[in-house]
Amino acid sequence: MSENTPNTNPGSGQDASSDLLKELREMGQQLEAAFRAAIESDRAKQLQKDIVGGVRELSTQVQSAVKSLQNDPRFQQAEERGRKAVEQARESKVVQDIQETIVSGLAQLNTQLRKVVDRIDAEAAGHTAAPSQSTPPATGETTRLDE
Numbered sequence: 001m002s003e004n005t006p007n008t009n010p011g012s013g014q015d016a017s018s019d020l021l022k023e024l025r026e027m028g029q030q031l032e033a034a035f036r037a038a039i040e041s042d043r044a045k046q047l048q049k050d051i052v053g054g055v056r057e058l059s060t061q062v063q064s065a066v067k068s069l070q071n072d073p074r075f076q077q078a079e080e081r082g083r084k085a086v087e088q089a090r091e092s093k094v095v096q097d098i099q100e101t102i103v104s105g106l107a108q109l110n111t112q113l114r115k116v117v118d119r120i121d122a123e124a125a126g127h128t129a130a131p132s133q134s135t136p137p138a139t140g141e142t143t144r145l146d147e
Contacts, residue, residue: 038044069075089095
């Protein structure tokens with residue numbers, strides 16, 4: 001039987017399986033060779049050079065734009081106004097109140113999360129977590145129906 005001719009004998013399952021593996025291996029090698037050829041081709045190398053050149057040009061243009069913006073008096077004025085607005089917001093009573101409220105809410109959330117973690121750890125260790133005195137159970141007593 002030639003190497004490129006598939007096995008058509010229905011009684012030889014093992015031979016068909018090994019032929020299939022052989023052909024799949026050959027296909028993988030051919031795909032690898034095709035990708036290598038494509039990557040190493042002159043066209044691919046030229047495309048890579050074009051992309052690198054384009055990225056360098058873009059980088060140069062962006063740097064130039066940033067420098068011109070930094071030297072623009074309007075940009076400098078806008079930057080200064082932004083700094084002043086941030087500073088005024090930091091000093092504002094409303095902002096401080098909001099910050100305190102957020103901190104308080106996060107502290108409460110952390111407390112509840114800590115309780116959940118403790119309860120899960122206790123259950124994982126084989127203990128049942130005793131209900132907290134300060135937190136009433138979420139549901140009533142459980143009644144088993146099938147005894």
